[in-house]
Amino acid sequence: MSQFNLQHVVESQQFDRNLLEQVFNATDMMKADLHGEKKLAKFLDGKIMASLFYEPSTRTRFSFESAMRRLGGDVITTENAREFSSASKGESLADSTRIINGYADVIVMRHNEAGSAVRAAEISRIPIINAGDGAGQHPTQALLDVYTIADSFPGMNGLKIALVGDLRYGRTVRSLSYLLTKYDDMELIFVAPQVCKMEQDIKKYLDKYQVPWYEVEDLAAVVSEVDCIYMTRVQKERFHSAEDYQTAASRYILTPELVGQMKPDSIIMHPLPRVDEIPPEVDSAPQARYFEQAQNGLYIRMALLYLLLQDN
Numbered sequence: 001m002s003q004f005n006l007q008h009v010v011e012s013q014q015f016d017r018n019l020l021e022q023v024f025n026a027t028d029m030m031k032a033d034l035h036g037e038k039k040l041a042k043f044l045d046g047k048i049m050a051s052l053f054y055e056p057s058t059r060t061r062f063s064f065e066s067a068m069r070r071l072g073g074d075v076i077t078t079e080n081a082r083e084f085s086s087a088s089k090g091e092s093l094a095d096s097t098r099i100i101n102g103y104a105d106v107i108v109m110r111h112n113e114a115g116s117a118v119r120a121a122e123i124s125r126i127p128i129i130n131a132g133d134g135a136g137q138h139p140t141q142a143l144l145d146v147y148t149i150a151d152s153f154p155g156m157n158g159l160k161i162a163l164v165g166d167l168r169y170g171r172t173v174r175s176l177s178y179l180l181t182k183y184d185d186m187e188l189i190f191v192a193p194q195v196c197k198m199e200q201d202i203k204k205y206l207d208k209y210q211v212p213w214y215e216v217e218d219l220a221a222v223v224s225e226v227d228c229i230y231m232t233r234v235q236k237e238r239f240h241s242a243e244d245y246q247t248a249a250s251r252y253i254l255t256p257e258l259v260g261q262m263k264p265d266s267i268i269m270h271p272l273p274r275v276d277e278i279p280p281e282v283d284s285a286p287q288a289r290y291f292e293q294a295q296n297g298l299y300i301r302m303a304l305l306y307l308l309l310q311d312n
């Protein structure tokens with residue numbers, strides 16, 4: 001495997017097609033190894049991953065911790081760093097980062113402020129992996145999202161993808177939009193109410209890379225024409241106004257009737273957790289991919305730890 005040319009994973013824009021291919025090749029290798037000979041089970045023996053989570057998580061934290069252990073490494077963790085780390089005594093993120101540099105070989109960090117992972121990376125000697133920074137980015141989610149889409153659409157060419165729900169505060173859709181610019185003939189449809197439309201920075205980035213996009217408020221109007229519907233939860237915790245939240249909550253529900261209008265070879269994705277935007281009856285639809293998507297998170301995160309720590 002050739003040298004991985006990234007020190008930190010903090011933003012989706014860091015990835016070009018070569019890096020994506022490297023990550024996805026390593027991901028295929030991890031998946032095969034995990035279900036086969038387990039030759040890599042001691043690869044990270046002696047390495048320590050610090051998982052530093054200032055916000056709640058099920059998938060990202062558990063899959064990273066599982067990934068590290070499945071590669072033979074060890075984990076030190078705080079699942080509620082705001083309460084149980086020295087952040088509660090006023091310690092800055094910079095100081096916490098400096099200190100953990102002396103205890104671990106990689107830091108996986110979820111923080112409530114956009115830009116926090118970039119700031120930590122500026123002062124960290126060991127790799128920082130952004131596991132979600134406020135309404136900023138979630139690049140490892142975007143990697144597993146693209147890996148999942150490519151499983152159904154090898155080559156990732158000429159796809160029409162609808163991103164639905166909380167696009168303003170949704171870091172997963174922001175990171176995914178950045179990554180989709182790396183592929184040819186993509187078209188994005190933003191389906192959101194006025195109060196949580198996609199932000200201008202993403203639209204400008206898409207324009208710069210000549211990726212066509214348009215906005216609608218009616219999900220039913222686009223379900224039959226897209227290759228992928230990417231649903232998201234409306235994140236109550238990020239809204240500043242209860243009234244705005246009420247406007248957006250339960251606005252988009254992908255009912256079995258709507259799924260029945262989708263193309264047979266199209267797919268449904270969701271970063272999870274979900275609230276009511278995908279009813280459980282849809283889980284058995286042939287288009288549903290969201291549990292497989294979450295499972296791919298383990299393989300992607302094994303690949304990232306492998307690539308970031310292989311020469312250290």
Ligand code: CP
Pocket residue numbers: 056057058059060061132138141271272273
């Ligand atoms: N998709 C995702 O980030 O899930 P968690 O919040 O459970 O980590």
